[in-house]
Structures are given as structure tokens and as C-alpha cells.
Amino acid sequence: MKLTIKEIAHVIHAKNDLSALTDQTIQHIEFDSRLISSGDLFLPLKGARDGHDFIETAFQNGAIITFSEKKVPYPHLLVEDNLLAFQTLAKYYLAKLAPTVIAVTGSNGKTTTKDMIASVLSEKFSTYKTQGNHNNEIGLPYTILHMPDATQKLVLEMGMDHPGDIDFLSRLASPDLAVITLIGEAHLEFMGSRKNIAKGKMGIQAGLGIENELIAPADPIINAFIYDNQNITRFGSGEKLSLTKLVEHKEKLSFNTNFLEETITIPIPGKYNATNAMLAAYVGLKMGLSEKEIKKGLATVQLTKNRTEWKKAANGADILSDVYNANPTATRLILETFQTISPNKNGKKRVVLADMLELGQSSAELHAHLLDHLDFECLEKVYLYGPLMKNLYTAAHGNPAVVYFETRDDLTQAIKSDLQPNDQILFKGSNGMKLFKVVETIEKNSPSSHVS
């Protein structure tokens, strides 16, 4: 990021007097104080804790200024709402650097499609893309403010938890091209119906403009939500964009389309990935890439690791695996989402929580606090693993629905013996706890359906 303190203060209408401050250029903006390094701007957000509590830590780590919603004894930019200021700054920065913006949303495969589009465009342009699961009202502005100065193409993933989320993100990002991969197949979460999911995803038109192209599935459920005179291209069997041939191999896939001469090969299996790759190829064509460049981009795609995804256990149970970023807020948010989802018929809901690492001296309290976010009305059992989760186990005061394990093997055995075919089970914890090994064990011999 290349913005000066005075420039930022002007853009976000900081309310305090900054005349005493030197006008330095800010390198990065961070809301996790552990990521702050020398010369950075800190953004206190209200996550599992109030970020204002971590301003001191941010300055100890090298921050030279912080947003703040109240007067603090540190150099600060005083605003009404830190998040709104952050989002306003992102919109300004995006307009200043003015890359071409490609927006991607959809219930299935949006992360894979975002990765494929970025891999294709990187063959010809300086391209930046959403990292990890940074696809919401915090992650999207964070992505914009972290793009390299020379970025020509910016590929933004837009996630939706509630109605209106995508409209907001689209208005912030003002995309030049938008892609909707698929409309909800399962787990309606806070949306209530597939129709509401379709309406929500079509909110991507809000910041697009009818002259810019929307690429969307043939699924008629979206038809009622297409803006008048919207430039739209549909994909699917018999549509303008369609697959004409598909050959699946164990670890790769080859396919043809009705708009490319070449056969395309991607290093990942699954028919839905052929569709995702077809969309990426079409975006590449629209951006002026040759078929040769498109082929190369798709053959070398780097998929986002450890994204939040629904998988299937060997016995048929639904697994929600979110082992990407185990900070207190992400853990609270995924618990809220998982507990909102109705159980499968004759099924139970189970949660596996492992330590959230590197949380410093407030770690014990942050782990114990998770008890406030566990709804024992809907959970059959909570499995805790790791020395820090002992704090949560103690806080549960012998609740029989809460069990604790010292080792991953004991945890795995307990889950394997409890888990029933119609159950749903959530896994959440820091990468370092290696929960993915437990997921892999109960997933054995079952193809996973990637949703993210």
C-alpha cells in the first residue's frame, strides 16, 4: 500500500487534529496486531474482542499510527466507525490504482474459479487475488489495500453470509466483469432458501453496471433478478458457454468447449472444476489472452489451501473443515454459521475445537470465552483438543457434552466411534494443531465436494 498519513486522514475524514504528526507513507494496514511490523497502520476491529484493547501491542510491534473510535494516548486517526473508514479507504485506493476488477461469487467453487482466473490472467498481466478466505466486508477491503502497486488485474472473491452482503461488496469494488459460479446446492445458513441465495448472488450487479458483462449459470432461478438490459452471458448445456467434451483422469481433467479450439487440461479432477476452468478461460479471452496463454495458465493453477469447505466422511456424515485462520473472531463466526445450519434428518451436530495458537498472554481467556458461543441446545458433543482448549474444558464445569483429549489419536478414535452417517461435524483450529489429519482419517475412501 502506498498512502501517506495525511492522505488517509483526508479520505476517511479523521476528526482529530493531525498537525503535530509527520506525514509518513504507510506500508501496510493490519487488524491482527500479530501481523503489524514497523511503519504499519493498525485497524482495531470489534471481533471476539474489541481491537482497541490491542493498540498497545500493535505499537509494541512497530505501528506508527492507529484508527480509533475514541481518544487514545497514541498517534491515531479518530473516526466514528473504524470498519467504515477502512472500507472507504479501500474504495479510494482502488480508484487511485484503477486495476481491472473481476468479481467472483457463487455457492460452489468460487475460490477455485478465483484461483483459476488469476492464474490465467497472470500469464499476461500483473495480477493479484483474494488470499485465503478474505472474501467478506473485512477481507475484501483488506485485499484491495494489500494489492501490489503495479497490479493491473484484481480478482476479488465475494462471500455471502446474509442478504445484501454481495450488493455491498460489489458497490465497494465496482467490478468491470462479474462471474457467478453456481447457486446454492445445500446448507442455506442465514439465507433461508435457494431463491434467496440466487437473489443474494445477483446483488453482484449492484456495482457492475449494465454495460459490463455478468457471466452466470443457465439456472432459471436467477432470471427474476437480472437487471433490465444487463449485459449477461449464460453458461451450461446449450448455452453460449458450454463444455463439449470431458475426460476425467485420477489427478487431472481434459475438456473442450464450444468457444475454444484447444483442448484444455487442468491438474485437478471433478466435472465442476471443468466448468470453473471454462469460466476462467472465457475471462482470459475477454481480457485478450491467446488460447496458448489460457492453456498454460490453467495447467499451472495454484489452489488456495485449507479453505473453509464442506467434505464427506467415509460413513456419509457432513464435515465442515475450517482449519485456515483460527483467530478468536473466525472461530466465533464459524461456530455461529455451523450452529445456524439445521441438522440433517436423524442426525446430530458435533464440534471439534483445537487450540488457537499465538494469541499471547490473553490466550487462556480467549479460549475459555468460546464457551459463550457454544449452543448446547443444538450440539450433541464438543470435542476439545490441545493444552489451551483445557481452559475451555475447565470453563464448561463438567458439562457432559464437552469432552477433552490430550492426543490427536484419542480424539480421532472418539470421533470415529461417535460419528453417525447423518451427522454434521465442524473442525476448527490453528494449522499447527494438524486437525486436517483427523479430517483425512474420517474422510478416507470418500471423494470430497469442495465448497468455499
Ligand SMILES: N#Cc1c(NC(=O)c2cc(S(=O)(=O)N3CCOCC3)c(Cl)cc2Cl)sc2c1CCN(Cc1ccc(O)cc1)C2
Ligand atoms: N478478537 C480478536 C482477535 C483477532 N481477530 C481477527 O483477526 C479477526 C479475524 C476475522 S476473520 O473472520 O478471520 N476474517 C478476516 C479476513 O476476512 C475474512 C474473515 C474478522 Cl472478520 C475480524 C477480526 Cl477482528 S486477531 C487477534 C485477536 C485477539 C488476540 N490477538 C493477539 C494478541 C494476543 C494477546 C495480546 O496481549 C495482544 C494480541 C490476535
